[in-house]
Amino acid sequence: MDERYDPKACESKWQQVWERMQLYRATEDPSRPKFYLLEMFPYPSGDGLSVGHLRNYVPCDVIGRYKRMQGFNVLHPMGWDAFGLPAENDALLKGLHPKETVPRYAANYRRQLKMVGCAYDWSREINSSDPKYYRWTQWFFLLLYHRGLAYRALGSQWWCEKCRTILANEQVIEGCCWRHPDTPVTKKDLEQWYFKITAYAERLLKDLDDIDWPEPIKVMQRNWIGRSEGAEIAFPVVGHPGREIRFFTTRPDTVFGVSFMVLAPEHPLVAEITTPEQRQAVQEYVAQARRQSEIERLSTVKEKTGVFTGAYAYNVFSQKEVPIWVADYVLMGYGTGAIMGAPGEDQRDFEFAKKYGLEIPRVTVPADGSPVPQDRAYTEYGKTVNSGFLTGMPTEEAIKAVCKWVEEKEIGKATVTYRMRDWLISRQRYWGAPIPIVYCKRNCGIVPVPEDQLPVLLPDLKEYQPSGTGRSPLANVPEFVNTNCPRCGGPAERETDTLDGFACSSWYYLRFASPHYDQGPFDPNAVNYWLPVDLYVGGAEHAVMHLLYARMWTKVMFDAGLINFHEPFPKLRNQGMLWAADGQKMSKSRGNVVTPDAMVEKYGADALRLWEIFMAPFDESTNWNEDGVVGASRFLNRVWSFVRRFVQAGCPEGNVSVETQRRVHKAIRTVTDHIERMRFNTALAALMDLLNYLGKLEPTELNRFVIETYILLLAPMAPHITEELWQALGHSRSIHLERWPSYDPELAREETVTIVVQINGKVRDRIEAPADIDEASVRAMAMKSRAVERYLAGKTPKKVIYVPRKLVSIVV
RNA sequence: GCGAGAGUGGCGGAAUGGCAGACGCGCCGGACUUAGGAUCCGGUGCCGCAAGGCGUGGGGGUUCAAGUCCCCCCUCUCGCACCA
DSSP, X not given: XXXXXXXXXXXXXXXXXXXXXXXXXXXXXXXXXXXXXXXXXXXXXXXXXXXXXXXXXXXXXXXXXXXHHTTOEEEOOOEEOOOSHHHHHHHHHHXXXXXXXXXXXXXXXXXXXXXXXXXXXXXXXXXXXXXXXXXXXXXXXXXXXXXXXXXXXXXXXXXXTTTTEEXXXXXXXXXXXXXXXXXXXXXXXXXXXXEOGGGGHHHHHHGGGGSBOOHHHHHHHHHHHOEEEEEEEEEEBTTSTTOEEEEEESOGGGGGGOOEEEEOTTOTHHHHHOOHHHHHHHHHHHHHHHHHHHHOOOOOSOOOOEEEEEEEEEETTTTEEEEEEEETTSOTTSTTSEEEEOTTTOXXXXXXXXXXXXXXXXXXXXXXXXXXXXXXXXXXXXXXXXXXXXXXXXXXXHHHHHHHHHHHTTSEEEEEEESOOOXXXXXXXXSSOBOOEEEESSSOOEEEOOGGGOOOOOOOOSOOOOOSSSSOGGGGOHHHHEEEOTTTOSEEEEOOOEEOHHHHTTTHHHHTTSTTOOSSSSOHHHHHHHOSOSEEEEOGGGTTHHHHHHHHHHHHHHHTTSOSOSOSOSBXXXXXXXXXXXXXXXXXXXXXXXXXXXXXXXHOHHHHHHHHHHSSOTTSOEEOOTHHHHHHHHHHHHHHHHHHHXXXXXXXXXXXXXXXXXXXXXXXXHHHHHHXXXXXXXXXXXXXHHHHHHTTSXXXXXXXXXXXXXHHHHTXXXXXXXXXXXXXXXXXXXXXXXXOOOOOHHHHSOSEEEEEEEETTEEEEEEEEETTOOHHHHHHHHHHOHHHHHHHTTOOXXXXXXXXXXXXXXXX
């Protein structure tokens, strides 16, 4: 055994050995419990991995290795989210083709992950831009299509000038593109494909209750879905027989207080009902509102504006004619695009009514009889007044009464509205899976490509710049576009849009179960064995989009009878962010990126791994600091010389003290418990602590059990050095095939405890006592204590509190 | 504005309501060294010679006991932005 620990030699040696042994190859084995561990699959960027990315991969590798040692059959795969804008834009920028860059970048990621010793089953590597993969992405599109969950619709869509493509609502962040925070999105009217995710709104919401996810993520999804209960009611438009304004309200109890109506500027009724006198003002307002949404939506508390249409609606409750206004605080995309103005009970309506001098009836008053505030709306629940048949009812009761009434009169119903919109999946870009749809030029209309004709191959294009016209580059390729109708054989054109990249990542976790299967997207047997994912780990930035889409697809598959579970990720955890040393995001443009390559070169992979898990709790963000790697490196050197001393002494079965025994067993308990709770930093601290103790002992005070337990506990965190030391101890089999140590609670128990003596809440003395000492003895010892005599000064304590094994608190 | 999370030494961070600061970095002192950004030993929250006192963003409260629980406020991070 060398005197010096040489990380470089030892790491590359063992990485080769593990690869030869196929140590991390996962095969289905019904006799063993499975553990499917998955990190969100990355887009392989040309910049390669930084130490920031390892905040995710290293802890997961620790978990995987730990679970394997515990006897689980672990599936821990890796693949590439290779389709999509980042790959395409990068390739365009560099004048290359994504078909060449993706495999090259992926190879670099793979090399880096192997370099830091991450134990993936590389035989299962997948790439979402591979036709063997996207064939099945297209297959899923058809599944959704056939189940009525994919549809085409014309609509005003968000458009990013830089991406040159349409964006889904959730891809618009603060009025800008999610990839280009400096680029405000604009609106474009286009016919697009959607997935009907709103059909799953209720289940997506409800099932959140049953999954073990970080609460903030659940909250974000709940807010995103945005369920609200209320009623949909229609009021007739005066002078327009048959025309009515349908609106949604969460406060149907306030209908008697409706003194005006408001339509969204985009509402189809606006043009129809506006009177000639008001036409010009309304048209100007609508045009201005449309333009405004094109500029910035950042303005938050801007003053409410609107224009009177000249028309009136008939409030069937108060039997009054109420003016119909147009205002941009009403959104076309939510509810019906129209609201009732109940200024007495809604703060926005109140502000609007105040500004335009509209009537403000009060129909809800505090239940306790206190007066209604005059300077604002009274939005709380209370007692209904001035409201015909509702008068006197508490709000809850009045809501029910109105719902019943409108249902009987057939002018409305109790209903639920969601904030969430359908998922826009069309992309006018090249680097994605073509949407497998054909438009027949005869009479068949929209025809899905038959399954046996999949994949619809993405043609090899040299020129694939986005056109900017709103059409995909594929539209310029006649060989691609022109085809025959699968139904009638006549001339037809292919859909030229490609699928949103999020489609690829909505099912990849299933593909890993049987990545080479070609009879379907997955082998049902393999999926039954491995799925669902036991632990899913990734960044909180995917809280809404990816996780919501993947959940929806899983439910669709469940409904289609393809799988027997309806949540893909029963347990999710988010790693914390790793900022650069300057507290900024690590990025090439800022020049603050630290690569694992540099760190491995300098300190070795194991030292880097330890520092990655030690620098902060797994789920908390922190800044990079290279000095810490030095500490990890020193620690590993101490481990090395500690074991070496033992080996040089001939691995003696020495005289192990009770104290040593206890510390080892306690460490097993702590490390196990902390890894289980993903508290890797404190798990490692426990091992450092133990070494600080063990390192002071002579080899003759140690034995094989102590040394080997120590190395076993360290093995998941520092796989290379522990493998080397394991071999040095005379083992020929890999340490990573060994069993995780178990502890004896008897041996881990302390014999003596330190009991603190407090007087009036301040610590004044400490008592060493046997762990099983009885209360009376402790009290007696405490009262005899030097400090107590001094502070008590002869007085009798008012109160003495005894906490077993912890303290005696004396109140004077 | 609403929702979520966080605020502890010089730094990263520990602490089922029960000894605040584990572990590591840095720093100080010492040993061994031609040398040290190696290794080993000791020290290291603040004030104080000491006894002791003070300390977990600020202010209240509950409790024998509060970093931890409750109320108010401040700061930072993230999410949502008129959702009827």
